[in-house]
Amino acid sequence: MLTRKQLWYLMRKERGGLWFDACRAQGWQYDDEQRRHGIYQHLFDAGKIQHTRASQFDDRDFDAVKSHLLVLASNIQGTVETDHPEIGEKRRLLHVVKLRQPKLLSIVLPVAEGADRNAAAFEYIDQVMSSRFHTLEGLRPVDDLNVPELEMLRDTLAARIDTYRQKAGYTVHDMYQAAHLPCPPSTACRKCAIAKLNHTEPVSA
Numbered sequence: 027m028l029t030r031k032q033l034w035y036l037m038r039k040e041r042g043g044l045w046f047d048a049c050r051a052q053g054w055q056y057d058d059e060q061r062r063h064g065i066y067q068h069l070f071d072a073g074k075i076q077h078t079r080a081s082q083f084d085d086r087d088f089d090a091v092k093s094h095l096l097v098l099a100s101n102i103q104g105t106v107e108t109d110h111p112e113i114g115e116k117r118r119l120l121h122v123v124k125l126r127q128p129k130l131l132s133i134v135l136p137v138a139e140g141a142d143r144n145a146a147a148f149e150y151i152d153q154v155m156s157s158r159f160h161t162l163e164g165l166r167p168v169d170d171l172n173v174p175e176l177e178m179l180r181d182t183l184a185a186r187i188d189t190y191r192q193k194a195g196y197t198v199h200d201m202y203q204a205a206h207l208p209c210p211p212s213t214a215c216r217k218c219a220i221a222k223l224n225h226t227e228p229v230s231a
């Protein structure tokens with residue numbers, strides 16, 4: 027059971043209240059109980075707390091909830107990105123080379139029948155990294171590349187993906203469809219634009 031003091035610290039509706047400050051930093055409503063219970067549930071599922079209701083929290087639950095809410099309240103990621111725009115840029119590039127491009131590669135890369143297409147895509151990216159950046163596999167993960175290196179990797183992969191796409195006979199739109207991704211705005215894809223207008227799934231070729 028929480029003490030009155032702990033409960034006050036957790037729930038008081040003013041600055042200094044743990045939930046209040048987290049809401050302010052994240053743009054949430056203080057009264058959004060569903061969200062608050064969702065956070066407790068999330069911490070419970072992750073094994074960080076032993077109870078899902080504040081009325082049942084013990085001291086250890088309280089400490090875990092407190093540190094989680096303090097992180098949310100400090101909005102660390104947002105603050106860092108404002109002070110260091112290159113970090114936001116790096117995050118965007120990592121999203122492309124770690125998520126989008128592997129998906130596209132897994133569609134167009136020629137692989138032996140029955141081979142794991144995802145594994146093949148990541149293996150291919152590892153090879154490109156070690157030949158472009160002389161990384162030894164496993165010693166310099168993609169997260170360690172700086173922004174210019176990541177841009178180089180993205181451009182290299184984009185060129186290779188395009189070559190394989192043409193060899194495999196995919197249109198740009200079909201490749202993105204197969205990867206369950208929308209065409210990027212830079213391609214000014216008409217099929218995606220029409221689909222967006224009609225609020226329907228993109229039409230295939």
Ligand SMILES: [Zn+2]
Nearest residue numbers: 199209215218
């Ligand atoms: Zn499209």
